[in-house]
Amino acid sequence: MPAARPSDVKSMDAIMHAVYDVISGPAGQARDWKRFQSLFLPGARLIAVQRDKQGADHALTLTPETFAEKAGPYMREHGFFERETHRSVERYGAVAQVFSTYASRYAKSDPKPFQRGINSFQLYYDGHRWWVVTIYWQPERADLPIPSEYGG
Numbered sequence: 001m002p003a004a005r006p007s008d009v010k011s012m013d014a015i016m017h018a019v020y021d022v023i024s025g026p027a028g029q030a031r032d033w034k035r036f037q038s039l040f041l042p043g044a045r046l047i048a049v050q051r052d053k054q055g056a057d058h059a060l061t062l063t064p065e066t067f068a069e070k071a072g073p074y075m076r077e078h079g080f081f082e083r084e085t086h087r088s089v090e091r092y093g094a095v096a097q098v099f100s101t102y103a104s105r106y107a108k109s110d111p112k113p114f115q116r117g118i119n120s121f122q123l124y125y126d127g128h129r130w131w132v133v134t135i136y137w138q139p140e141r142a143d144l145p146i147p148s149e150y151g152g
Contacts, residue, residue, distance in 0.1 A: 004038035009129035012089070012096055015039055016121065019132065020082055023071075026107065027079035033068040040064045041124055041131035049138040081105045085116075086151025096123040096130075101151040102137075116140045118150055 008018035022036045046067045048060045062070065074080070086101035098121040103113035117139035124131045138144070146152030 001042060002034040002038040004129065005035065006129075008035070008039060009131070012091075012098070012123060012125075012130055015123065015130040015132065016084065016087070016098065016100065019121075019135070020084055020102075023075065024081040024083075025075070025079070027077060029079075030076055031068070031072060033072060036068060037064045039132050041133050044132055045134050047134065047136040049136075051141070079106045081108050081110075088150060094125045094127075096125070097121070098123060099150055101146055116146060118146065 005018075007014060009015050018035070018039055022032055022039075025031060044064060046062045046064065048062070049057050050060050051057050082102050082104045084100050085103050088099040090097045098119075100119040100121055102117055102119055104115040105113050117137055120134075120136040120138075121132060122134040122136075124133050140146050140152075
């Protein structure tokens with residue numbers, strides 16, 4: 001596991017910013033996947049809720065490494081910018097649950113996002129730094145708008 005930048009993991013806000021920063025960039029720009037991996041607790045998972053052609057939802061579970069392998073080429077080819085538009089935090093001791101509403105664009109200058117949704121982050125504080133345990137996300141759909149309490 002690569003060592004994290006101390007500035008990326010010093011606070012809940014810092015690690016949230018680092019995740020969005022590292023996955024965002026213009027077409028042709030490689031992402032710093034070592035930096036990405038340094039944000040995650042060993043054994044961490046990314047889980048995408050995907051809808052199949054029959055209308056059933058399925059959870060696709062990935063490690064940070066397999067996420068980089070699958071999403072990296074697409075992000076590099078097309079450009080991808082994801083920005084947090086709203087945040088709701090619950091914390092108890094070392095455990096934090098963050099509902100982070102997002103808007104995704106192919107270019108920073110795109111007037112409208114091609115996708116919105118909610119990233120559910122589970123974070124852990126070990127007394128020295130923050131870790132991402134899970135990122136679990138659901139894209140918005142016409143039949144599933146983002147609720148107003150989450151910035152919809």
